[in-house]
Amino acid sequence: MKKPEPDNIAGNSLWKDATRRFTANRLAMAGLIILSVLVILCILAPLVAPWSVDVQNLSLGASAPGPGHLLGTDILGRDLFSRILYGGQISFAVGLCATLVSVLIGVSWGAVAGWAGGRTDAVMMRIVDMAYAFPFTIFVIILMVFFERSLLLLFAAIGAVEWLTMARIVRGQVMSLKSREFIDAAKGLGLSNTRIIIRHVLPNIAGPVIVYATLTVPAVMLLEAFLSFLGLGVQPPASSWGILIREGAEAMEEYPWLLIFPGTVLSITLFSLNFVGDGLRDAFDPRSSKE
Amino acid sequence: MVILDVRNISTTFKLRGTTLRAVNDVSFGLQKGETLGIVGESGSGKTVLCHSIMQLLPRPPADISGSALFGLQDLVSCSSKDIRNIRGNRISMVFQDPQAAFNPYLRICDQLIEPLLYHRRLSRRTAMDKVLSILEETGIPDPARRCRCYPHEFSGGMLQRAMIAMALITHPEILIADEPTTALDVTIQMQILQLLKSLQRQLSMSVIFITHNLGIVAGFCDRVLVMYAGQILESASGDDLFLHTAHPYTKALIRSVPSLHVNSGELYSIEGKPPDLTKEIKGCPFAPRCTYAQGECTEEDAAAGLVGVSHFTSCRRVLKGEISL
Numbered sequence: 001m002k003k004p005e006p007d008n009i010a011g012n013s014l015w016k017d018a019t020r021r022f023t024a025n026r027l028a029m030a031g032l033i034i035l036s037v038l039v040i041l042c043i044l045a046p047l048v049a050p051w052s053v054d055v056q057n058l059s060l061g062a063s064a065p066g067p068g069h070l071l072g073t074d075i076l077g078r079d080l081f082s083r084i085l086y087g088g089q090i091s092f093a094v095g096l097c098a099t100l101v102s103v104l105i106g107v108s109w110g111a112v113a114g115w116a117g118g119r120t121d122a123v124m125m126r127i128v129d130m131a132y133a134f135p136f137t138i139f140v141i142i143l144m145v146f147f148e149r150s151l152l153l154l155f156a157a158i159g160a161v162e163w164l165t166m167a168r169i170v171r172g173q174v175m176s177l178k179s180r181e182f183i184d185a186a187k188g189l190g191l192s193n194t195r196i197i198i199r200h201v202l203p204n205i206a207g208p209v210i211v212y213a214t215l216t217v218p219a220v221m222l223l224e225a226f227l228s229f230l231g232l233g234v235q236p237p238a239s240s241w242g243i244l245i246r247e248g249a250e251a252m253e254e255y256p257w258l259l260i261f262p263g264t265v266l267s268i269t270l271f272s273l274n275f276v277g278d279g280l281r282d283a284f285d286p287r288s289s290k291e
Numbered sequence: 292m293v294i295l296d297v298r299n300i301s302t303t304f305k306l307r308g309t310t311l312r313a314v315n316d317v318s319f320g321l322q323k324g325e326t327l328g329i330v331g332e333s334g335s336g337k338t339v340l341c342h343s344i345m346q347l348l349p350r351p352p353a354d355i356s357g358s359a360l361f362g363l364q365d366l367v368s369c370s371s372k373d374i375r376n377i378r379g380n381r382i383s384m385v386f387q388d389p390q391a392a393f394n395p396y397l398r399i400c401d402q403l404i405e406p407l408l409y410h411r412r413l414s415r416r417t418a419m420d421k422v423l424s425i426l427e428e429t430g431i432p433d434p435a436r437r438c439r440c441y442p443h444e445f446s447g448g449m450l451q452r453a454m455i456a457m458a459l460i461t462h463p464e465i466l467i468a469d470e471p472t473t474a475l476d477v478t479i480q481m482q483i484l485q486l487l488k489s490l491q492r493q494l495s496m497s498v499i500f501i502t503h504n505l506g507i508v509a510g511f512c513d514r515v516l517v518m519y520a521g522q523i524l525e526s527a528s529g530d531d532l533f534l535h536t537a538h539p540y541t542k543a544l545i546r547s548v549p550s551l552h553v554n555s556g557e558l559y560s561i562e563g564k565p566p567d568l569t570k571e572i573k574g575c576p577f578a579p580r581c582t583y584a585q586g587e588c589t590e591e592d593a594a595a596g597l598v599g600v601s602h603f604t605s606c607r608r609v610l611k612g613e614i615s616l
Contacts (some may be wrong), residue, residue, distance in 0.1 A: 181391035187347060188386070189379030189406050189457075199405070203396040 018283040028279020031272035038269060042088035050082060072257045074247065080258065083239055084265055090240040091266075094155060094224045095217040101159025102220075103213050106166025107205075111197055113167070114174030125171065128164050136161050140232055154233055158220050169212055173205040207281045214277025218270045241266045294497060295321040295344075295465060300357035300367070302336075302343045302521075309569045313339040315521040316357075321465065326491065326498045328512030328529070330505065330544070334565060336521035337501045341467050343367070345384065346374045361465075380410040383458035385468040389450035393442035400438035403457045410461055421460060429456040429486060448479035452486065459490055466491070467499045472507070484511055505548055509533055514601075517541050520566050520576035522593070526603040537604040540577045542616045575605065583614050 022028060041048055071080040113124035140157050147153055177183060178201075186196045225242015227233035234240050241262050248259030302314040314336045321327055329337045342348050344359045344366055359366040361382070364373060378384075383406075386392035393402060400422055407418040426434035429452040442450060451471060458466055468487065472480040484507065491498055500512055508515050508529060515532050517525040517540065525538040536542045543561045563580040566572055575581070578588040587607065594607035608614045 181386060181388060182394045184347065185384075185386050185392040186394070186405075187378070188345065188384040189409070190375040190377065191379070191405070191409060192375060195409065200394050200397075204394070206396075 018280075022279050022283040025279040025282060027275045028283075031275030031279070034268060035272040035276060038088065038265070038272075039092055042085050042092055045082070045085035045089060048085060050079060052082070071261045072255070074258055075251060075255070080244075080261055083244060084241070084262055087239040087241050087244050087262070088265070090151070090234050090238065091221050091224065091242065091269075093151070094158065094240070095221045097155040098158035098162060098220040098224075099213055099216045101155060102162035102166055102216055103209065104163075105159065106163035107170050107202075107209060109163065110167035110170025110172075111174050111201065111205075114171040115178065115193065115197060115201070117175070117178070121171070125168075128167055131161075132164055137230070140227060144232055151234070154224065154227065158223050158227075161223075162216050162220060166209070166212060166216070169208055170205060173208055174201055177201055177204055210280045211277050214273050214280070217273050221266070221270075292323045293320040294323050294361065296358075296360040297321075297344065298358050298360070300340065300343055300355065300359065302339055302348070303354045304352045305354060306352050311568050312572075313521050313568060314343060315572075317518075317521070317523055318357075319516060319523070319526065321497050321499065322513075323464075323497055324491075324495050325514060326500055326512045328500045328502060328508045328515040329518055330502055330508055330515060331518035332503060332565060335518045337518055338469055339521075340518070341384075341469060341499065341501060345378060345382065345467070346371070376410070379406045379458075379463075380461050381463055382465040382467065383461065383463040385451075385454050385458045385466065385471045387470040387473055389447060389454045390442070392454060393450060395442055398439055398441055399445065399453050403438065403453065403460060406457065406461050422456075425456045425460050426453065428490065429453070429459075430482070431456070448475055448483070451475060451479075451483055455483070455487065455490075459494065462494055463496060465497045465499065467501070469501045470503070471500075472502075472504070480507075505545060517544070520568060520572060522576055522605070523603070524575075524577060524605050526601075527599075528601070531599060531602050535599065535602070536616045537598045537602060537609050538577075538606045539581045539583050539609075539614075539616065543580075575607070583608055 071084070073079055074083065109124065109128070113121045116124075139161070143153060143157050183196065183200060186200050191199070221240075221242065224233055224240060225246060228240060228243050228246075234243060244262035245259065245266065248255075248262055252259040297320070298318045300314055300317045301312070304311040304313060317336075317340055319327070329340070331337050339348070343353070343355045346366065346369075348355070355367055357367060361377065364377070366374060366377065393399070400419065403422045403426070404415070404418045407413045407421060408415070411418075413421070422438060423434045426438055431437050431449060431452055437445075437449075445453065455471070458468075466487075471487070472483050475483060487498065488511065500507070502508060509532075510529075512529045514528055515526065516523050517532070517538065519540055525532070525536075525541050527535070527537070531537075532541060533545065536545065543559075546559045547561065549558055561580055566576050566579065574587075574589040574591055575584070575593045578584040581588065583606075585608065591607075593605050594610055595603070595605050596610045598604055598609060604610065609616065
């Protein structure tokens, strides 16, 4: 164990500690660095991309990777590298926002249901069951018909579906925590329910929540690709990794690079996310530390 | 001066049509600065009694009647906001299993500091000073370093000290200690008891001490309630309980403690088992197991009376002078 400095008592927190443990985890740090590089590249796409995203060069057609076009061009002669960068903007945005929405709704819903128990719990969880049974595609189509088609709506729609599992996980965790003696002890200290949930319950479920959230990000990215395929998601000329992969899959026999490059980028991203997720889970569990 | 006046507390649990009477018409008064022991077997209602007083039982299924006057407030019927202001502030609790009573995800200091931040609204810095000094008092070595540990990095004895420190940090008027030494070995047990005693004197607080250890009762408590099947069978000063035992159950309990001096072959144990609390108990609850029992013990309502100065017993035969124990 490292020697903590006795003067430095005021500022210690779960977060500081978690940061220390996270930075000590090499795989997780590698994942985080790769992820950050990808995100930064995508955000800076207008500056970094060698070609404008919608410039077509029909005479060029689909050309193999080479000096002019680093990763080659697609059937319409658009630069693949630029398209991947711009597509990444959408993919990351959807992945992060929708996951955030699902975590926020799922955790609060599940925590309240699990904590309250009894009739409140039954009603809240039956609502989740009903939402589960509701066909997702129809739900999105209805949304798109009633409201104008927009990215924001896409985030909301995906988030609104993904929170269901999160709510179930959180509810289960909270119910098992509720009967633990330290929760009784916290009540014995006179703490209010809200404070007990925030201080004592949520940190204890951070592990499963974070892990599930990192699994939600890739799921959401794929969901977005699926919606775009149906014409309900991102519209051309804008694109996302999901769309690029679909287009690549159609042409993979003649022009394999159209599938290989977007696929590789998505895989790397998902791998990195998983490593980061693992690292976060370990970092938040004080008992998993190897010091 | 009585600071906690408990009157006719009865707690029943209603579950799936059956009614379980866990605590049956218990009354007692707690003096300022006094140590009150509550002894009894497992399931005799000691813990339920204290949790009833502190509103720590979920209602329903628990149904609590009676009153517990603390100052001008009735703890049993006051609002949840009022009881929260009392819990952990003016009345604190020490739990049985320190390993389970700490949140594994928070550092010791972050948990100890909580009552001060919540009830006293102190700044983090001043609160932390208090945390360190109380840890020092409870005998945690090098508190500045130790308090940054997580609960799993503490030993059982240290955790129990930390637990006591957490309960005492707001200088409560009453401390309810629910078998605080059960999970500890004998030497640590002694240290914890001495620690409690000296802190009690310093702060002049009252202690309700729940235990099934008669040795602790003898050395530690000013007054003792003997509970059985949710009722008080005998209540006496610590000395009187042993020297002038006035209930066959107490006698049997004392006899059940193995002795080092007498080698009497087989160890003594009380025949039979505690009554089923889901059924109505008529007469003395101990009568079916009591060697002194007569017909009237189970036929008529339980007796109640004094055999000495504030020495209560519920045994009708002792009260009539028919038997002496």
